[in-house]
Amino acid sequence: MRLNRFVALACVGLLLTVACAKNGGTKKLAFVTNNAADFWTIARKGCEKADAELADIAVEFRIPADGTAAEQKRIVDDLLAKGIDGIAISPVDPDNQTQMINDIARQTLVFTQDSDALNSNRTCYIGTDNVAAGRQAAALIKEALPQGGKIMIFVGKLDARNAQERLQGIRESLQGSNIQIIDVRTDDTDRVRAKSNVADTLVLYPDVAGLVGLWGYNGPAILNAVRDAGKTGQVKIVCFDEEDETLAGVKDGAIYGTVVQQPYEFGYQSMKMMAAALAGDQSQIPPSKQKFVDTLVIKRAEVDDFIQKINQLRGR
Protein backbone atom coordinates (compact mmCIF):
# COMPACT_ATOMS: atom_id res chain seq x y z
CA MET A 1 0.00 0.00 0.00
CA ARG A 2 2.70 2.36 1.04
CA LEU A 3 4.74 1.45 -2.03
CA ASN A 4 1.79 2.14 -4.30
CA ARG A 5 1.35 5.57 -2.89
CA PHE A 6 5.04 6.26 -3.37
CA VAL A 7 4.90 5.13 -7.00
CA ALA A 8 1.84 7.29 -7.60
CA LEU A 9 3.58 10.31 -6.10
CA ALA A 10 6.68 9.69 -8.17
CA CYS A 11 4.58 9.47 -11.33
CA VAL A 12 2.85 12.76 -10.55
CA GLY A 13 6.23 14.36 -9.89
CA LEU A 14 7.64 13.07 -13.13
CA LEU A 15 4.62 14.29 -15.10
CA LEU A 16 4.91 17.74 -13.53
CA THR A 17 8.60 17.93 -14.36
CA VAL A 18 7.96 16.99 -17.97
CA ALA A 19 5.08 19.43 -18.21
CA CYS A 20 7.14 22.26 -16.77
CA ALA A 21 10.20 21.75 -18.93
CA LYS A 22 9.92 23.71 -22.13
CA ASN A 23 10.29 21.99 -25.46
CA GLY A 24 13.70 21.26 -26.97
CA GLY A 25 13.83 24.30 -29.26
CA THR A 26 13.87 26.76 -26.37
CA LYS A 27 17.21 28.41 -25.64
CA LYS A 28 18.09 28.78 -21.99
CA LEU A 29 19.67 32.14 -21.22
CA ALA A 30 20.94 33.42 -17.88
CA PHE A 31 21.52 36.88 -16.48
CA VAL A 32 24.04 36.98 -13.61
CA THR A 33 24.26 40.13 -11.49
CA ASN A 34 27.13 41.23 -9.28
CA ASN A 35 25.15 41.67 -6.05
CA ALA A 36 21.68 42.22 -4.69
CA ALA A 37 20.38 45.73 -5.31
CA ASP A 38 17.35 47.66 -6.56
CA PHE A 39 19.28 48.30 -9.73
CA TRP A 40 18.98 44.64 -10.65
CA THR A 41 15.27 44.50 -9.90
CA ILE A 42 14.86 46.84 -12.85
CA ALA A 43 17.23 44.83 -15.07
CA ARG A 44 15.17 41.80 -14.20
CA LYS A 45 12.06 43.46 -15.58
CA GLY A 46 13.93 44.00 -18.85
CA CYS A 47 14.88 40.33 -18.95
CA GLU A 48 11.30 39.31 -18.26
CA LYS A 49 10.06 41.55 -21.04
CA ALA A 50 12.44 39.90 -23.52
CA ASP A 51 11.42 36.48 -22.20
CA ALA A 52 7.77 37.30 -22.77
CA GLU A 53 8.37 38.73 -26.24
CA LEU A 54 10.48 35.90 -27.58
CA ALA A 55 8.86 32.47 -27.56
CA ASP A 56 12.08 30.57 -28.10
CA ILE A 57 14.02 31.70 -25.02
CA ALA A 58 13.71 31.04 -21.30
CA VAL A 59 15.53 33.49 -19.05
CA GLU A 60 16.96 32.67 -15.67
CA PHE A 61 17.97 35.52 -13.33
CA ARG A 62 20.72 34.81 -10.81
CA ILE A 63 21.83 37.04 -7.94
CA PRO A 64 25.03 36.22 -6.03
CA ALA A 65 24.20 37.01 -2.40
CA ASP A 66 27.54 38.36 -1.22
CA GLY A 67 28.73 39.87 -4.48
CA THR A 68 32.03 37.99 -4.67
CA ALA A 69 33.89 36.57 -7.65
CA ALA A 70 33.89 33.17 -5.95
CA GLU A 71 30.13 33.06 -5.80
CA GLN A 72 29.78 34.15 -9.41
CA LYS A 73 32.08 31.29 -10.36
CA ARG A 74 29.91 28.81 -8.52
CA ILE A 75 26.77 30.13 -10.19
CA VAL A 76 28.38 30.02 -13.63
CA ASP A 77 29.60 26.45 -13.08
CA ASP A 78 26.10 25.38 -12.09
CA LEU A 79 24.62 27.07 -15.15
CA LEU A 80 27.13 25.43 -17.48
CA ALA A 81 26.48 22.05 -15.88
CA LYS A 82 22.79 22.56 -16.60
CA GLY A 83 23.59 23.17 -20.25
CA ILE A 84 22.85 26.87 -20.52
CA ASP A 85 22.90 28.40 -24.02
CA GLY A 86 23.98 31.90 -23.12
CA ILE A 87 25.13 33.91 -20.09
CA ALA A 88 25.14 37.67 -19.61
CA ILE A 89 27.28 38.41 -16.59
CA SER A 90 28.34 41.50 -14.67
CA PRO A 91 31.83 40.49 -13.50
CA VAL A 92 32.67 41.71 -9.98
CA ASP A 93 36.38 41.83 -10.70
CA PRO A 94 36.75 41.91 -14.51
CA ASP A 95 40.55 41.78 -14.73
CA ASN A 96 40.84 38.67 -12.61
CA GLN A 97 37.72 37.01 -13.97
CA THR A 98 38.87 37.18 -17.60
CA GLN A 99 39.97 33.55 -17.38
CA MET A 100 36.55 32.49 -16.12
CA ILE A 101 34.81 34.40 -18.88
CA ASN A 102 37.07 32.79 -21.47
CA ASP A 103 36.22 29.40 -20.01
CA ILE A 104 32.52 30.16 -20.44
CA ALA A 105 33.13 31.46 -23.97
CA ARG A 106 34.67 28.12 -24.91
CA GLN A 107 31.48 26.30 -23.88
CA THR A 108 28.70 28.71 -24.65
CA LEU A 109 27.74 32.25 -25.69
CA VAL A 110 28.79 34.90 -23.19
CA PHE A 111 28.05 38.62 -22.92
CA THR A 112 29.27 40.99 -20.29
CA GLN A 113 26.86 43.60 -18.99
CA ASP A 114 27.11 46.51 -16.55
CA SER A 115 30.89 46.07 -16.16
CA ASP A 116 33.12 44.90 -19.00
CA ALA A 117 36.08 42.54 -19.17
CA LEU A 118 37.85 44.17 -22.09
CA ASN A 119 40.50 41.52 -22.67
CA SER A 120 38.21 38.52 -22.50
CA ASN A 121 36.64 36.57 -25.36
CA ARG A 122 33.15 37.81 -24.55
CA THR A 123 31.00 38.24 -27.63
CA CYS A 124 29.68 41.67 -26.66
CA TYR A 125 29.36 44.14 -23.79
CA ILE A 126 26.21 46.03 -22.95
CA GLY A 127 26.29 48.72 -20.34
CA THR A 128 27.02 52.23 -19.26
CA ASP A 129 29.93 54.36 -20.38
CA ASN A 130 30.92 55.42 -16.88
CA VAL A 131 33.48 57.99 -18.00
CA ALA A 132 30.76 59.70 -20.00
CA ALA A 133 28.45 59.46 -16.98
CA GLY A 134 31.16 61.15 -14.91
CA ARG A 135 31.31 63.96 -17.46
CA GLN A 136 27.55 64.38 -17.22
CA ALA A 137 27.85 64.65 -13.44
CA ALA A 138 30.64 67.22 -13.84
CA ALA A 139 28.39 69.28 -16.12
CA LEU A 140 25.73 69.21 -13.40
CA ILE A 141 28.28 70.35 -10.80
CA LYS A 142 29.37 73.26 -12.99
CA GLU A 143 25.76 74.22 -13.56
CA ALA A 144 24.96 74.08 -9.86
CA LEU A 145 28.08 76.03 -8.87
CA PRO A 146 28.52 78.84 -11.40
CA GLN A 147 30.68 80.70 -8.86
CA GLY A 148 32.91 77.65 -8.40
CA GLY A 149 34.04 76.35 -5.04
CA LYS A 150 35.24 73.28 -3.21
CA ILE A 151 33.55 69.91 -3.57
CA MET A 152 33.92 66.56 -1.82
CA ILE A 153 33.27 63.21 -3.50
CA PHE A 154 31.85 60.11 -1.76
CA VAL A 155 31.84 56.51 -2.92
CA GLY A 156 31.70 52.99 -1.47
CA LYS A 157 34.99 51.62 -2.75
CA LEU A 158 37.53 53.32 -4.96
CA ASP A 159 38.97 50.08 -6.32
CA ALA A 160 35.77 49.34 -8.22
CA ARG A 161 36.12 50.18 -11.88
CA ASN A 162 32.87 52.11 -12.27
CA ALA A 163 33.89 54.33 -9.35
CA GLN A 164 37.27 54.99 -10.96
CA GLU A 165 35.75 55.72 -14.35
CA ARG A 166 33.11 58.06 -13.00
CA LEU A 167 35.76 59.86 -10.99
CA GLN A 168 37.97 60.06 -14.09
CA GLY A 169 35.13 61.64 -16.08
CA ILE A 170 34.49 64.18 -13.34
CA ARG A 171 38.18 65.04 -12.91
CA GLU A 172 38.70 65.46 -16.67
CA SER A 173 35.74 67.78 -17.05
CA LEU A 174 36.51 69.88 -13.99
CA GLN A 175 40.15 70.39 -14.89
CA GLY A 176 40.89 74.06 -15.33
CA SER A 177 37.50 75.12 -13.98
CA ASN A 178 36.92 77.13 -10.82
CA ILE A 179 35.81 73.98 -9.01
CA GLN A 180 38.28 72.19 -6.81
CA ILE A 181 37.94 68.61 -5.59
CA ILE A 182 39.01 68.41 -1.94
CA ASP A 183 39.19 64.63 -1.71
CA VAL A 184 37.33 61.35 -2.12
CA ARG A 185 35.89 59.59 0.95
CA THR A 186 35.08 55.87 0.94
CA ASP A 187 32.73 53.95 3.22
CA ASP A 188 32.96 50.27 2.17
CA THR A 189 29.20 50.33 1.38
CA ASP A 190 28.35 50.85 5.06
CA ARG A 191 25.54 53.40 4.98
CA VAL A 192 26.10 54.53 8.54
CA ARG A 193 29.65 55.37 7.65
CA ALA A 194 28.58 56.94 4.35
CA LYS A 195 26.45 59.39 6.30
CA SER A 196 29.03 60.10 9.01
CA ASN A 197 31.64 60.78 6.30
CA VAL A 198 29.39 63.54 5.00
CA ALA A 199 28.67 64.88 8.49
CA ASP A 200 32.42 65.02 9.20
CA THR A 201 33.05 66.81 5.91
CA LEU A 202 30.47 69.46 6.74
CA VAL A 203 32.19 70.05 10.08
CA LEU A 204 35.71 70.06 8.71
CA TYR A 205 35.04 72.21 5.62
CA PRO A 206 32.28 74.68 6.51
CA ASP A 207 32.88 76.35 3.14
CA VAL A 208 32.31 73.20 1.06
CA ALA A 209 30.07 74.16 -1.84
CA GLY A 210 29.16 70.84 -3.38
CA LEU A 211 28.89 67.16 -2.44
CA VAL A 212 28.97 64.40 -5.03
CA GLY A 213 27.93 60.78 -4.43
CA LEU A 214 29.19 58.26 -6.99
CA TRP A 215 27.18 55.22 -5.88
CA GLY A 216 23.45 54.85 -5.49
CA TYR A 217 23.21 54.98 -1.70
CA ASN A 218 25.62 57.92 -1.44
CA GLY A 219 22.84 60.24 -2.64
CA PRO A 220 20.48 59.58 0.31
CA ALA A 221 23.44 59.51 2.72
CA ILE A 222 24.54 62.98 1.60
CA LEU A 223 20.99 64.28 1.63
CA ASN A 224 20.32 63.09 5.19
CA ALA A 225 23.57 64.43 6.59
CA VAL A 226 23.06 67.82 4.92
CA ARG A 227 19.51 67.95 6.31
CA ASP A 228 20.71 67.09 9.82
CA ALA A 229 23.29 69.87 9.60
CA GLY A 230 20.58 72.30 8.47
CA LYS A 231 22.42 73.12 5.26
CA THR A 232 19.78 72.06 2.74
CA GLY A 233 20.06 74.26 -0.33
CA GLN A 234 23.30 75.89 0.79
CA VAL A 235 25.38 72.89 -0.26
CA LYS A 236 24.66 71.62 -3.77
CA ILE A 237 24.28 67.86 -4.19
CA VAL A 238 24.90 65.88 -7.35
CA CYS A 239 24.64 62.10 -7.34
CA PHE A 240 24.12 58.93 -9.30
CA ASP A 241 21.31 56.39 -9.67
CA GLU A 242 17.69 56.42 -8.64
CA GLU A 243 17.09 55.44 -5.03
CA ASP A 244 13.67 56.60 -3.84
CA GLU A 245 15.14 59.16 -1.50
CA THR A 246 17.41 60.53 -4.19
CA LEU A 247 14.45 61.10 -6.47
CA ALA A 248 12.44 62.66 -3.64
CA GLY A 249 15.43 64.93 -3.00
CA VAL A 250 15.58 65.98 -6.66
CA LYS A 251 11.86 66.63 -6.56
CA ASP A 252 11.98 68.97 -3.57
CA GLY A 253 15.11 70.69 -4.85
CA ALA A 254 17.49 69.49 -2.12
CA ILE A 255 19.46 67.52 -4.74
CA TYR A 256 20.47 69.44 -7.85
CA GLY A 257 20.49 66.45 -10.16
CA THR A 258 21.25 62.77 -10.54
CA VAL A 259 22.77 60.75 -13.37
CA VAL A 260 20.88 57.51 -13.91
CA GLN A 261 21.70 54.36 -15.81
CA GLN A 262 19.14 52.27 -17.64
CA PRO A 263 19.47 48.77 -16.24
CA TYR A 264 16.16 47.84 -17.84
CA GLU A 265 17.91 48.12 -21.20
CA PHE A 266 20.83 45.98 -19.95
CA GLY A 267 18.40 43.16 -19.30
CA TYR A 268 16.16 43.64 -22.31
CA GLN A 269 18.84 44.24 -24.94
CA SER A 270 21.29 41.61 -23.72
CA MET A 271 18.61 38.90 -23.87
CA LYS A 272 17.39 40.01 -27.29
CA MET A 273 20.88 40.22 -28.73
CA MET A 274 21.85 36.85 -27.32
CA ALA A 275 18.70 35.26 -28.74
CA ALA A 276 19.48 36.77 -32.15
CA ALA A 277 23.13 35.68 -31.99
CA LEU A 278 22.08 32.13 -31.12
CA ALA A 279 19.76 32.15 -34.14
CA GLY A 280 22.76 33.10 -36.29
CA ASP A 281 22.08 36.83 -36.54
CA GLN A 282 25.22 38.74 -35.53
CA SER A 283 24.11 42.03 -37.09
CA GLN A 284 23.04 43.61 -33.79
CA ILE A 285 26.52 43.30 -32.33
CA PRO A 286 28.55 46.45 -33.04
CA PRO A 287 32.04 46.03 -34.57
CA SER A 288 33.58 47.47 -31.39
CA LYS A 289 31.80 44.71 -29.45
CA GLN A 290 30.66 47.35 -26.98
CA LYS A 291 27.12 48.62 -26.88
CA PHE A 292 26.69 51.64 -24.64
CA VAL A 293 23.33 52.42 -23.12
CA ASP A 294 23.04 56.16 -22.52
CA THR A 295 22.92 57.55 -19.01
CA LEU A 296 20.22 60.13 -18.38
CA VAL A 297 20.42 63.35 -16.39
CA ILE A 298 17.45 63.83 -14.08
CA LYS A 299 16.81 67.29 -12.70
CA ARG A 300 13.73 68.80 -11.15
CA ALA A 301 12.03 69.24 -14.52
CA GLU A 302 12.37 65.60 -15.51
CA VAL A 303 11.88 63.95 -12.16
CA ASP A 304 8.10 63.42 -12.14
CA ASP A 305 8.06 61.59 -15.45
CA PHE A 306 11.05 59.54 -14.41
CA ILE A 307 9.53 58.53 -11.06
CA GLN A 308 6.41 57.37 -12.83
CA LYS A 309 8.42 55.35 -15.33
CA ILE A 310 10.65 53.75 -12.74
CA ASN A 311 7.74 52.80 -10.47
CA GLN A 312 6.12 51.10 -13.40
CA LEU A 313 9.32 49.12 -14.03
CA ARG A 314 9.54 48.15 -10.39
CA GLY A 315 5.96 46.97 -10.49
CA ARG A 316 4.67 49.42 -7.90
Next chain:
Amino acid sequence: MKKELGTFLLLVVLCIAVSVLNPRFLAPANLQNMARLIGAYGIFSIGLGMVIITGGIDLSVGSVFALLGVLLSIMLTEWGLPSLLAVLAVIGVATALGAFHGLLITKARIQPFIVTLCGLLFYRGLARFIANDETKGFGSAEGFETLHNLATGSLFGIPTPFVLLVIISVVMWVVLHRSVYGRYLFAVGRNETAARYSGINSKKVVASAYIILGILAGIAGIVFAFYTNSISPSSHGNFFELYGIAAAVLGGCSLRGGEGSILGILIGTALLQVLQNLVNLLGIPSSLNFAVMGAVILVGVIADQLLQRRSARVG
Protein backbone atom coordinates in the same frame (compact mmCIF):
# COMPACT_ATOMS: atom_id res chain seq x y z
CA MET B 1 38.78 49.93 37.13
CA LYS B 2 42.36 49.02 36.29
CA LYS B 3 41.36 47.21 33.13
CA GLU B 4 39.45 50.16 31.70
CA LEU B 5 42.14 52.64 32.71
CA GLY B 6 44.45 51.84 29.78
CA THR B 7 41.70 52.24 27.18
CA PHE B 8 40.49 55.38 28.90
CA LEU B 9 43.97 56.92 28.83
CA LEU B 10 44.28 56.01 25.14
CA LEU B 11 40.94 57.71 24.48
CA VAL B 12 41.99 60.86 26.35
CA VAL B 13 45.37 61.02 24.61
CA LEU B 14 43.71 60.58 21.21
CA CYS B 15 41.12 63.27 21.91
CA ILE B 16 43.78 65.74 23.03
CA ALA B 17 46.00 64.93 20.04
CA VAL B 18 43.17 65.30 17.52
CA SER B 19 41.88 68.53 19.03
CA VAL B 20 45.38 70.02 18.92
CA LEU B 21 45.85 68.96 15.30
CA ASN B 22 42.40 70.12 14.29
CA PRO B 23 40.44 72.28 16.76
CA ARG B 24 37.24 71.55 14.83
CA PHE B 25 37.20 68.24 16.66
CA LEU B 26 35.64 70.08 19.58
CA ALA B 27 33.14 72.00 17.43
CA PRO B 28 29.59 71.44 18.76
CA ALA B 29 28.48 69.97 15.42
CA ASN B 30 31.26 67.40 15.50
CA LEU B 31 30.64 66.49 19.13
CA GLN B 32 26.95 66.05 18.33
CA ASN B 33 27.71 63.85 15.34
CA MET B 34 30.01 61.71 17.44
CA ALA B 35 27.64 61.53 20.39
CA ARG B 36 24.90 60.32 18.06
CA LEU B 37 27.05 57.48 16.75
CA ILE B 38 28.46 56.59 20.16
CA GLY B 39 24.86 56.39 21.37
CA ALA B 40 23.77 54.07 18.57
CA TYR B 41 26.79 51.77 18.77
CA GLY B 42 26.96 51.90 22.56
CA ILE B 43 23.41 50.64 23.10
CA PHE B 44 23.97 47.26 21.46
CA SER B 45 27.61 47.05 22.58
CA ILE B 46 26.37 46.96 26.18
CA GLY B 47 24.12 44.05 25.24
CA LEU B 48 26.99 42.24 23.56
CA GLY B 49 29.08 42.94 26.65
CA MET B 50 26.50 41.16 28.84
CA VAL B 51 26.62 38.11 26.59
CA ILE B 52 30.42 38.15 26.50
CA ILE B 53 30.53 38.38 30.32
CA THR B 54 28.61 35.09 30.49
CA GLY B 55 31.25 33.58 28.23
CA GLY B 56 29.07 33.69 25.12
CA ILE B 57 29.18 35.58 21.84
CA ASP B 58 26.65 36.91 19.34
CA LEU B 59 27.61 37.24 15.68
CA SER B 60 24.11 37.85 14.38
CA VAL B 61 23.60 41.44 15.54
CA GLY B 62 24.36 43.08 12.16
CA SER B 63 21.96 40.79 10.31
CA VAL B 64 19.33 41.36 12.99
CA PHE B 65 19.65 45.10 12.29
CA ALA B 66 18.96 44.49 8.61
CA LEU B 67 15.92 42.36 9.42
CA LEU B 68 14.58 44.84 11.98
CA GLY B 69 15.14 47.78 9.66
CA VAL B 70 13.27 46.11 6.84
CA LEU B 71 10.41 45.13 9.18
CA LEU B 72 10.20 48.62 10.66
CA SER B 73 10.06 50.22 7.24
CA ILE B 74 7.35 47.82 6.05
CA MET B 75 5.28 48.27 9.20
CA LEU B 76 5.44 52.06 9.09
CA THR B 77 5.27 52.85 5.40
CA GLU B 78 3.37 49.92 3.89
CA TRP B 79 1.07 48.78 6.67
CA GLY B 80 0.73 52.22 8.22
CA LEU B 81 0.96 50.88 11.79
CA PRO B 82 1.04 53.48 14.58
CA SER B 83 4.61 54.37 15.57
CA LEU B 84 4.39 53.02 19.10
CA LEU B 85 3.05 49.69 17.92
CA ALA B 86 5.75 49.35 15.25
CA VAL B 87 8.49 50.16 17.77
CA LEU B 88 7.13 47.66 20.26
CA ALA B 89 6.78 45.04 17.54
CA VAL B 90 10.38 45.52 16.39
CA ILE B 91 11.74 45.35 19.93
CA GLY B 92 9.47 42.35 20.48
CA VAL B 93 10.89 40.53 17.46
CA ALA B 94 14.45 41.31 18.58
CA THR B 95 13.69 40.07 22.10
CA ALA B 96 12.14 36.89 20.72
CA LEU B 97 15.23 36.26 18.59
CA GLY B 98 17.40 36.77 21.66
CA ALA B 99 15.26 34.34 23.64
CA PHE B 100 15.46 31.87 20.78
CA HIS B 101 19.27 32.08 20.77
CA GLY B 102 19.31 31.66 24.54
CA LEU B 103 17.06 28.64 24.32
CA LEU B 104 19.17 26.93 21.66
CA ILE B 105 22.34 27.63 23.62
CA THR B 106 21.10 26.47 27.02
CA LYS B 107 18.50 23.81 26.22
CA ALA B 108 19.85 22.34 22.98
CA ARG B 109 23.42 22.94 24.19
CA ILE B 110 24.64 24.27 20.86
CA GLN B 111 27.68 26.54 21.00
CA PRO B 112 26.80 30.26 20.94
CA PHE B 113 29.23 30.77 18.06
CA ILE B 114 27.33 28.27 15.90
CA VAL B 115 23.85 29.43 16.92
CA THR B 116 24.55 33.06 16.16
CA LEU B 117 26.61 32.32 13.06
CA CYS B 118 23.56 30.56 11.67
CA GLY B 119 21.58 33.61 12.76
CA LEU B 120 23.99 35.88 10.89
CA LEU B 121 23.29 33.97 7.68
CA PHE B 122 19.61 33.27 8.27
CA TYR B 123 18.44 36.76 9.25
CA ARG B 124 20.38 38.40 6.42
CA GLY B 125 18.72 36.06 3.94
CA LEU B 126 15.32 36.57 5.53
CA ALA B 127 15.72 40.36 5.40
CA ARG B 128 16.63 40.24 1.72
CA PHE B 129 13.74 37.90 0.96
CA ILE B 130 11.16 39.99 2.81
CA ALA B 131 12.41 43.16 1.17
CA ASN B 132 12.52 41.41 -2.20
CA ASP B 133 16.13 42.61 -2.47
CA GLU B 134 14.92 46.19 -2.65
CA THR B 135 16.13 49.02 -0.48
CA LYS B 136 13.51 49.90 2.11
CA GLY B 137 13.26 53.37 3.52
CA PHE B 138 11.16 55.87 5.40
CA GLY B 139 11.00 58.62 2.77
CA SER B 140 9.97 61.86 4.42
CA ALA B 141 8.44 59.93 7.33
CA GLU B 142 4.85 60.93 6.58
CA GLY B 143 2.58 59.77 9.38
CA PHE B 144 5.33 58.97 11.85
CA GLU B 145 7.22 62.28 12.01
CA THR B 146 7.24 62.19 15.82
CA LEU B 147 9.04 58.86 15.93
CA HIS B 148 11.44 59.96 13.20
CA ASN B 149 12.26 63.20 15.01
CA LEU B 150 12.59 61.34 18.29
CA ALA B 151 15.07 58.87 16.82
CA THR B 152 17.13 61.38 14.86
CA GLY B 153 16.66 64.54 16.89
CA SER B 154 18.17 66.06 19.99
CA LEU B 155 17.13 66.73 23.57
CA PHE B 156 18.49 70.06 24.82
CA GLY B 157 21.20 69.82 22.17
CA ILE B 158 22.13 66.25 23.06
CA PRO B 159 21.34 63.69 20.34
CA THR B 160 18.57 61.29 21.43
CA PRO B 161 20.60 58.12 20.83
CA PHE B 162 23.16 59.42 23.33
CA VAL B 163 20.45 60.25 25.86
CA LEU B 164 19.10 56.72 25.41
CA LEU B 165 22.58 55.33 25.92
CA VAL B 166 23.01 57.26 29.16
CA ILE B 167 19.70 55.97 30.52
CA ILE B 168 20.41 52.40 29.45
CA SER B 169 23.93 52.58 30.87
CA VAL B 170 22.68 53.70 34.27
CA VAL B 171 20.08 50.94 34.37
CA MET B 172 22.53 48.30 33.18
CA TRP B 173 25.19 49.53 35.60
CA VAL B 174 22.84 48.92 38.48
CA VAL B 175 21.86 45.54 37.05
CA LEU B 176 25.41 44.39 36.44
CA HIS B 177 27.35 45.92 39.28
CA ARG B 178 24.83 46.39 42.09
CA SER B 179 22.40 43.48 41.86
CA VAL B 180 22.49 39.83 42.78
CA TYR B 181 21.62 38.98 39.20
CA GLY B 182 24.76 40.85 38.08
CA ARG B 183 26.88 38.73 40.44
CA TYR B 184 25.28 35.64 38.91
CA LEU B 185 26.24 36.82 35.39
CA PHE B 186 29.88 37.13 36.40
CA ALA B 187 29.81 33.86 38.33
CA VAL B 188 28.36 31.90 35.43
CA GLY B 189 30.85 33.47 33.04
CA ARG B 190 33.83 32.71 35.22
CA ASN B 191 32.98 29.11 36.02
CA GLU B 192 29.61 27.77 35.00
CA THR B 193 29.97 24.45 36.80
CA ALA B 194 30.94 26.09 40.07
CA ALA B 195 28.07 28.55 39.69
CA ARG B 196 25.62 25.71 39.13
CA TYR B 197 26.86 23.77 42.14
CA SER B 198 26.42 26.83 44.31
CA GLY B 199 22.74 26.89 43.41
CA ILE B 200 22.62 29.36 40.53
CA ASN B 201 20.27 28.43 37.71
CA SER B 202 23.00 29.00 35.16
CA LYS B 203 20.83 28.18 32.15
CA LYS B 204 18.36 30.86 33.08
CA VAL B 205 21.14 33.38 33.67
CA VAL B 206 22.81 32.69 30.31
CA ALA B 207 19.53 32.78 28.39
CA SER B 208 18.58 36.05 30.06
CA ALA B 209 21.79 37.69 28.82
CA TYR B 210 20.75 36.94 25.23
CA ILE B 211 17.30 38.35 25.93
CA ILE B 212 18.84 41.57 27.27
CA LEU B 213 20.99 41.77 24.14
CA GLY B 214 17.84 41.22 22.06
CA ILE B 215 16.05 44.16 23.70
CA LEU B 216 19.06 46.46 23.30
CA ALA B 217 19.65 45.33 19.71
CA GLY B 218 16.00 46.14 19.02
CA ILE B 219 16.43 49.70 20.31
CA ALA B 220 19.72 50.17 18.46
CA GLY B 221 18.20 48.68 15.32
CA ILE B 222 15.52 51.36 15.29
CA VAL B 223 18.10 54.09 15.86
CA PHE B 224 20.30 52.82 13.00
CA ALA B 225 17.34 52.44 10.65
CA PHE B 226 16.39 56.07 11.15
CA TYR B 227 20.00 57.20 11.05
CA THR B 228 20.49 55.90 7.51
CA ASN B 229 16.79 56.46 6.69
CA SER B 230 17.10 53.69 4.10
CA ILE B 231 17.92 50.06 4.64
CA SER B 232 19.59 48.05 1.95
CA PRO B 233 18.95 44.50 3.19
CA SER B 234 22.16 43.08 1.73
CA SER B 235 24.53 45.50 3.44
CA HIS B 236 22.75 47.26 6.33
CA GLY B 237 24.58 46.50 9.57
CA ASN B 238 27.27 44.35 7.98
CA PHE B 239 30.03 43.63 10.52
CA PHE B 240 28.40 45.77 13.20
CA GLU B 241 28.64 42.84 15.63
CA LEU B 242 32.41 43.17 15.35
CA TYR B 243 32.27 46.83 16.41
CA GLY B 244 30.26 45.75 19.44
CA ILE B 245 32.57 42.86 20.29
CA ALA B 246 35.63 45.08 19.81
CA ALA B 247 34.14 47.79 22.03
CA ALA B 248 33.41 45.28 24.78
CA VAL B 249 36.82 43.64 24.63
CA LEU B 250 38.66 46.97 24.44
CA GLY B 251 36.67 48.01 27.49
CA GLY B 252 37.98 45.09 29.51
CA CYS B 253 35.51 42.29 28.83
CA SER B 254 37.24 38.95 28.53
CA LEU B 255 36.13 36.69 25.69
CA ARG B 256 36.56 33.82 28.16
CA GLY B 257 33.79 35.35 30.25
CA GLY B 258 33.50 36.55 33.82
CA GLU B 259 35.07 39.95 33.32
CA GLY B 260 33.86 43.33 32.14
CA SER B 261 32.11 46.53 33.09
CA ILE B 262 29.58 48.96 31.68
CA LEU B 263 32.00 51.87 31.96
CA GLY B 264 34.62 49.90 30.05
CA ILE B 265 32.22 49.09 27.21
CA LEU B 266 31.28 52.78 26.95
CA ILE B 267 34.94 53.77 26.77
CA GLY B 268 35.58 51.11 24.15
CA THR B 269 32.65 52.32 22.03
CA ALA B 270 33.78 55.93 22.28
CA LEU B 271 37.32 54.96 21.30
CA LEU B 272 36.15 53.22 18.13
CA GLN B 273 34.03 56.20 17.08
CA VAL B 274 36.76 58.74 17.81
CA LEU B 275 39.09 56.68 15.66
CA GLN B 276 36.63 56.76 12.75
CA ASN B 277 36.10 60.48 13.23
CA LEU B 278 39.78 61.38 13.36
CA VAL B 279 40.46 59.74 10.00
CA ASN B 280 38.12 62.26 8.41
CA LEU B 281 39.10 65.24 10.54
CA LEU B 282 42.82 64.81 10.04
CA GLY B 283 42.35 64.26 6.31
CA ILE B 284 43.84 60.77 6.42
CA PRO B 285 42.90 58.94 3.20
CA SER B 286 39.76 56.86 3.70
CA SER B 287 41.63 53.81 2.48
CA LEU B 288 43.70 53.89 5.67
CA ASN B 289 40.60 53.98 7.88
CA PHE B 290 40.74 50.40 9.11
CA ALA B 291 44.54 50.41 9.19
CA VAL B 292 44.54 53.41 11.53
CA MET B 293 41.89 51.77 13.69
CA GLY B 294 43.81 48.51 13.93
CA ALA B 295 47.18 50.14 14.54
CA VAL B 296 46.02 52.55 17.25
CA ILE B 297 44.12 49.83 19.10
CA LEU B 298 47.07 47.45 18.92
CA VAL B 299 49.53 50.07 20.14
CA GLY B 300 47.14 50.96 22.97
CA VAL B 301 46.69 47.35 24.04
CA ILE B 302 50.44 46.69 23.96
CA ALA B 303 51.11 49.80 26.03
CA ASP B 304 48.41 48.69 28.47
CA GLN B 305 49.99 45.24 28.82
CA LEU B 306 53.43 46.71 29.47
CA LEU B 307 52.07 49.12 32.07
CA GLN B 308 50.14 46.38 33.85
CA ARG B 309 53.13 44.07 33.95
CA ARG B 310 55.23 46.89 35.34
CA SER B 311 52.74 47.83 38.01
CA ALA B 312 52.40 44.17 38.94
CA ARG B 313 56.15 43.97 39.42
CA VAL B 314 56.23 47.18 41.47
CA GLY B 315 53.22 46.13 43.51
